[in-house]
Amino acid sequence: AQSVTQLDSQVPVFEEAPVELRCNYSSSVSVYLFWYVQYPNQGLQLLLKYLSGSTLVKGINGFEAEFNKSQTSFHLRKPSVHISDTAEYFCAVSAVQAGTALIFGKGTTLSVSS
């Protein structure tokens, strides 16, 4: 079985500062990894995904994440955040070829202030 741990439940940051949202996973098989963002009263939007290949993944809105197999991590980064990045961020994992649905972390609330 897979599990996901998002190490920070809340991350407050000032506008134009860099940010890192941490995600660790556990799995005995190969996995796909995802970051989703949820703005207030909306559904989830895919930010980026790691399926295979390059371990540095670039997503939408200037976000990127690095897959580190040895540390079983998939941390999300942005060099300079905006007020509009304030949202809930979910890390998720699914087993490759297992035909199972996503396992979500508990989420990290990113609050960007001026």
Place this chain on the structure above:
Amino acid sequence: DTEVTQTPKHLVMGMTNKKSLKCEQHMGHRAMYWYKQKAKKPPELMFVYSYEKLSINESVPSRFSPECPNSSLLNLHLHALQPEDSALYLCASSLGLAEGEQFFGPGTRLTVL
């Protein structure tokens, strides 16, 4: 068309009512999902349909009844709900069940009085 649509956006119902939530996608995806999300929590998987057949049922109470009339549509029929069922109900779809990337709809905000 790369979106998942859900209707209605908001729904208020009494505990004796019967209502339905609807979800539609036209991306040719063959797997569709229902999730329940409480405030400040991650989505919880309820049901998964693969090729219009129920593939996963996460021990959801029978007052929730899913239906997949065709590959583009997914319904969730609601009957005799409880106030604790109030939540955001999200629909999602993916290319196939083994294809991890899911596309989510905007959700239906359900309030049970």
